[in-house]
Amino acid sequence: MSEVYLSLGSNLGDREENLKRAVFELEHWEGIILKKLSPIYETKPVGYLNQDMFLNIAVEVETNIGPYDLLKVVNEIEKKLKRERLIRWGPRTIDIDILLYDDIELKDEVLTIPHPRMWERAFVLIPLSDINPFIKKGDVYIKDLIAELPDKEGVKLYKENWYNGV
Numbered sequence: 001m002s003e004v005y006l007s008l009g010s011n012l013g014d015r016e017e018n019l020k021r022a023v024f025e026l027e028h029w030e031g032i033i034l035k036k037l038s039p040i041y042e043t044k045p046v047g048y049l050n051q052d053m054f055l056n057i058a059v060e061v062e063t064n065i066g067p068y069d070l071l072k073v074v075n076e077i078e079k080k081l082k083r084e085r086l087i088r089w090g091p092r093t094i095d096i097d098i099l100l101y102d103d104i105e106l107k108d109e110v111l112t113i114p115h116p117r118m119w120e121r122a123f124v125l126i127p128l129s130d131i132n133p134f135i136k137k138g139d140v141y142i143k144d145l146i147a148e149l150p151d152k153e154g155v156k157l158y159k160e161n162w163y164n165g166v
């Protein structure tokens with residue numbers, strides 16, 4: 001089994017319900033074991049600023065599904081939650097990014113792991129550090145990366161203990 005960390009975000013529709021439904025899908029997917037969930041954070045949009053606030057979480061799963069097939073699972077769950085890609089980095093009911101998959105490094109036209117922008121995003125690293133503060137980029141712990149990120153002020157705790165299924 002592999003240890004995988006995911007980042008989930010929603011800023012369209014019932015954001016919390018979208019996150020719950022996505023986690024429910026992951027939890028009940030064959031070959032995926034839900035291990036840890038972060039609290040929910042409300043976060044200022046980065047990249048494309050003219051959109052509503054996001055709710056973001058990080059999730060740890062164990063899985064025997066390989067990285068490329070896991071991406072297909074992620075895309076299927078996004079489709080199930082009616083994700084539409086209207087504007088790059090724009091509003092979405094749900095977005096699921098694969099952050100880390102064991103210690104593998106992948107970079108091709110389909111999949112890049114570690115996720116290429118995770119280290120510069122407080123909305124990713126703050127929930128991730130709740131799950132595992134010992135994750136490092138090289139020799140640097142993520143809490144020390146967070147301290148340097150300009151968007152860390154835009155990440156606010158929204159709700160803890162928000163999911164009953166785990």
Ligand SMILES: Nc1ncnc2c1ncn2[C@@H]1O[C@H](COP(=O)(O)OP(=O)(O)OP(=O)(O)O)[C@@H](O)[C@H]1O
Nearest residue numbers: 088089095096097098099110111112113114115117
């Ligand atoms: N680690 C990854 N996790 C999820 N998708 C990835 C990853 N690496 C590459 N991709 C590819 O990126 C494509 C576009 O992803 P998406 O439209 O969700 O980008 P985004 O989430 O809006 O922006 P960002 O990638 O900056 O978070 C996906 O269809 C997928 O093929």
Ligand SMILES: Nc1nc2c(c(=O)[nH]1)N=C(CO)CN2
Nearest residue numbers: 009043044045046047054089
């Ligand atoms: N706060 C926040 N900003 C974003 C997010 C997100 O999940 N949260 N996702 C993006 C594209 O993946 C772009 N910008």
